[in-house]
Amino acid sequence: MERQIERRREPEPVQYDRYMEELWLTQKSERDRKASLPHVLKFNDIPWRQAAQCYWKHYVGYLPNERYKQAPFSSMTVSEQMLFRGSKSGKHRHFNEAVLFIVRGEGYEIHDDVKYPFETGDIVSVPTFCVHQHFNAVQETDVQVFFATAAPVCHLLGIMSTEQLEMHPNYKLPEGATPLYGPDGKSVGYKSAEGVEIRFAERNAQLQSAMESRQAARFTGEAKNTYDWYRKTLTEQVDWRSSPSVPHVVKAKNRPWEDTPMGRLKYLSHATVPSGLLLFDVFYQEIPPGGRSGKHRHVAEETHKILDGRGYDVHDGKRWDWEKEDAIFIPANTVHQHFNADPHKPATFLAIQSRTYYYLGHGGIEHMEDASA
Numbered sequence: 017m018e019r020q021i022e023r024r025r026e027p028e029p030v031q032y033d034r035y036m037e038e039l040w041l042t043q044k045s046e047r048d049r050k051a052s053l054p055h056v057l058k059f060n061d062i063p064w065r066q067a068a069q070c071y072w073k074h075y076v077g078y079l080p081n082e083r084y085k086q087a088p089f090s091s092m093t094v095s096e097q098m099l100f101r102g103s104k105s106g107k108h109r110h111f112n113e114a115v116l117f118i119v120r121g122e123g124y125e126i127h128d129d130v131k132y133p134f135e136t137g138d139i140v141s142v143p144t145f146c147v148h149q150h151f152n153a154v155q156e157t158d159v160q161v162f163f164a165t166a167a168p169v170c171h172l173l174g175i176m177s178t179e180q181l182e183m184h185p186n187y188k189l190p191e192g193a194t195p196l197y198g199p200d201g202k203s204v205g206y207k208s209a210e211g212v213e214i215r216f217a218e219r220n221a222q223l224q225s226a227m228e229s230r231q232a233a234r235f236t237g238e239a240k241n242t243y244d245w246y247r248k249t250l251t252e253q254v255d256w257r258s259s260p261s262v263p264h265v266v267k268a269k270n271r272p273w274e275d276t277p278m279g280r281l282k283y284l285s286h287a288t289v290p291s292g293l294l295l296f297d298v299f300y301q302e303i304p305p306g307g308r309s310g311k312h313r314h315v316a317e318e319t320h321k322i323l324d325g326r327g328y329d330v331h332d333g334k335r336w337d338w339e340k341e342d343a344i345f346i347p348a349n350t351v352h353q354h355f356n357a358d359p360h361k362p363a364t365f366l367a368i369q370s371r372t373y374y375y376l377g378h379g380g381i382e383h384m385e386d387a388s389a
């Protein structure tokens with residue numbers, strides 16, 4: 017008996033698990049980093065850059081290390097895009113869902129060979145894995161787009177991938193790069209000045225085969241057991257995202273304004289508004305001259321594009337001034353309220369809120385104060 021008690025005391029020395037300590041330090045450094053970032057980014061402070069799709073500027077970019085880099089955001093990329101008059105974007109598809117708000121201009125989308133026209137104020141929904149290309153239909157004006165994607169969510173889930181099918185017509189290779197061509201003479205990528213081969217086509221093959229096998233694995237008939245339910249779900253989701261009956265453009269003029277405790281809102285994307293979007297809610301808000309919105313908090317991150325007017329937000333007690341063209345970033349779990357500083361003119365913005373949080377059990381709004389004029 018005495019011997020057994022001795023043995024139980026044996027596991028020495030104890031290996032200390034530093035997991036909680038490291039987690040605490042990581043969370044603290046993330047909180048400090050987030051707290052140091054601006055909640056308002058000025059349109060003219062971020063440069064336009066040329067990419068495979070078109071010219072754009074990133075507030076929150078696509079690479080995993082761009083999380084909490086320029087803005088306190090983690091769940092979505094936020095960018096602006098410019099389509100020159102009479103021009104078009106690159107043609108491509110990706111796993112990440114995207115929502116495009118047409119700040120100004122007129123044009124159309126081609127999504128999986130179907131044409132969808134858009135105009136100023138509309139939103140375009142790009143469902144996951146839909147082949148898409150944006151076109152500026154007129155010669156007089158450029159098309160400016162404010163857009164968000166769920167790329168960071170796809171990074172986290174291990175399915176971040178883009179298949180580039182065509183570069184935009186004004187695409188120029190990076191300095192010192194030489195083009196690479198496939199056996200059919202089509203451009204497949206380039207060799208950088210440093211000698212690194214960037215091959216878009218290699219990614220095409222991997223994605224193409226995955227999606228082709230998904231189309232081929234069609235399930236018809238009734239699900240007779242739980243396993244069949246999953247087979248049927250795959251077919252239903254492939255059909256859903258490629259069906260032209262799912263609206264890919266939501267027209268602003270067809271959506272109603274609502275008077276709510278938060279103020280005057282017009283929802284373009286919401287769980288009850290049919291569109292190709294699953295991961296984003298989108299709405300307009302108008303604040304009357306000298307008025308203020310309601311005050312609330314939600315777990316979801318929310319970005320605004322200021323369309324008209326000037327004013328300020330209060331986020332967790334801190335004031336952030338804004339004016340037309342600015343982009344606002346409301347981090348997760350932040351108490352916020354919007355104020356119109358102009359006593360004569362209304363202020364309007366477009367809001368994009370991540371719906372991913374809703375699926376994680378962190379949806380809904382905690383309302384704290386009603387809007388007032």
Ligand SMILES: [Fe+2]
Nearest residue numbers: 108110114148
């Ligand atoms: Fe895209």
Ligand SMILES: [Fe+2]
Nearest residue numbers: 312314318352
């Ligand atoms: Fe909000």
